[in-house]
Amino acid sequence: GQQLNQSPQSMFIQEGEDVSMNCTSSSIFNTWLWYKQDPGEGPVLLIALYKAGELTSNGRLTAQFGITRKDSFLNISASIPSDVGIYFCAGYTGTASKLTFGTGTRLQVTL
């Protein structure tokens, strides 16, 4: 099946620092999405990207849909303790109506 590889696998940062993570695929996607999962909860959608090259912001989050349609990145500015969690990228192929998740990036924020 399709594989989405995320890097880094985990990050330990200090409060106030900026964070950058990315996701690469062997396949092309029509839509890229970023989800966050808190412990004991299901993933929650953070941001969605619908066009190659698109750059979208949602508060302190900024994400980009790669030109090749095979990658995406997520930036978090001025991190705060509640940013702690696992961040998953997901690629969506509209024709198959199928959402494929990445391997996840675990973020830890220290005070």
Next chain:
Amino acid sequence: EAGVAQSPRYKIIEKRQSVAFWCNPISGHATLYWYQQILGQGPKLLIQFQNNGVVDDSQLPKDRFSAERLKGVDSTLKIQPAKLEDSAVYLCASSLDRVNTGELFFGEGSRLTVL
């Protein structure tokens, strides 16, 4: 608006026993998904329903897993008999899908431990 409801939250069984998980999607959401999330991994799609029809069950181990959505609303996922490697969180999600966007709403999940 009520979210996706799942039960039970936790279940511990022995291998070769059976287990069932229930999901009630957000009202009006036509598409329902069951994902399996093994510890340390991303969610993996098991089955996808559009109303009460199966859209994709290519990753469902059909020798032991079954799922139904008889009236196009709530759904049940069953495992019989369970194996040790079935220990995971089973996530249910739903989407509106007026336009295919990949925007899913997830429940809290049902954590299964097989001993």
